[in-house]
Amino acid sequence: DQQVKQNSPSLSVQEGRISILNCDYTNSMFDYFLWYKKYPAEGPTFLISISSIKDKNEDGRFTVFLNKSAKHLSLHIVPSQPGDSAVYFCAASPSMEYGNKLVFGAGTILRVKS
Amino acid sequence: SAVISQKPSRDICQRGTSLTIQCQVDSQVTMMFWYRQQPGQSLTLIATANQGSEATYESGFVIDKFPISRPNLTFSTLTVSNMSPEDSSIYLCSVLLNTGELFFGEGSRLTVL
Numbered sequence: 001d002q003q004v005k006q007n008s009p010s011l012s013v014q015e016g017r018i019s020i021l022n023c024d025y026t027n028s029m030f031d032y033f034l035w036y037k038k039y040p041a042e043g044p045t046f047l048i049s050i051s052s053i054k055d056k057n058e059d060g061r062f063t064v065f066l067n068k069s070a071k072h073l074s075l076h077i078v079p080s081q082p083g084d085s086a087v088y089f090c091a092a093s094p095s096m097e098y099g100n101k102l103v104f105g106a107g108t109i110l111r112v113k114s
Numbered sequence: 115s116a117v118i119s120q121k122p123s124r125d126i127c128q129r130g131t132s133l134t135i136q137c138q139v140d141s142q143v144t145m146m147f148w149y150r151q152q153p154g155q156s157l158t159l160i161a162t163a164n165q166g167s168e169a170t171y172e173s174g175f176v177i178d179k180f181p182i183s184r185p186n187l188t189f190s191t192l193t194v195s196n197m198s199p200e201d202s203s204i205y206l207c208s209v210l211l212n213t214g215e216l217f218f219g220e221g222s223r224l225t226v227l
Binding site for chain 2: 002042043
């Protein structure tokens with residue numbers, strides 16, 4: 001039973017345009033959500049997070065939107081750059097003190113074409 | 115952040131053999147974890163490596179298959195025992211930083227023939 005789902009295995013976007021990566025979750029106990037980025041031959045790195053008390057968090061070109069009623073979050077990258085090409089993992093936890101409680105999605109491969 | 119060194123970075127192994135992956139962190143960390151990423155799958159937590167005591171395994175993972183050592187606060191090993199092709203995965207060591215961020219090593223890509 002996948003509690004965190006990233007239904008798009010891959011996404012291709014033109015440089016300068018917006019990239020939108022989507023994530024759905026089923027566990028209503030999840031309260032804290034994160035996005036990780038992973039380049040080939042490297043470990044995943046933390047990108048941005050959002051707690052359930054917010055519906056939007058912005059950090060430079062990256063914005064995460066949370067719709068709790070729909071159990072859906074999305075990551076927007078504007079403008080997209082070729083260096084953004086990577087695998088993006090959505091993750092969720094019952095709290096900000098997540099420790100070993102993070103549940104990851106299967107990832108979405110983003111390709112930004114120049 | 116932290117510097118996490120994993121060895122080996124990749125290996126090709128024969129069915130039935132065992133491989134031990136090492137994880138070295140450049141600072142003392144309380145919480146250290148081992149994850150697995152099978153091809154096309156999500157990152158899945160195998161176990162929490164506890165310093166000085168037995169690891170805490172997640173559902174579906176057992177000590178006989180994935181023995182883990184954690185002799186101190188900077189080092190841990192994960193052994194994949196009696197390997198089969200289904201064990202072909204990326205195995206990742208991760209630590210929880212004081213900032214609350216889960217920080218990952220580069221991973222060890224294992225291919226079992």
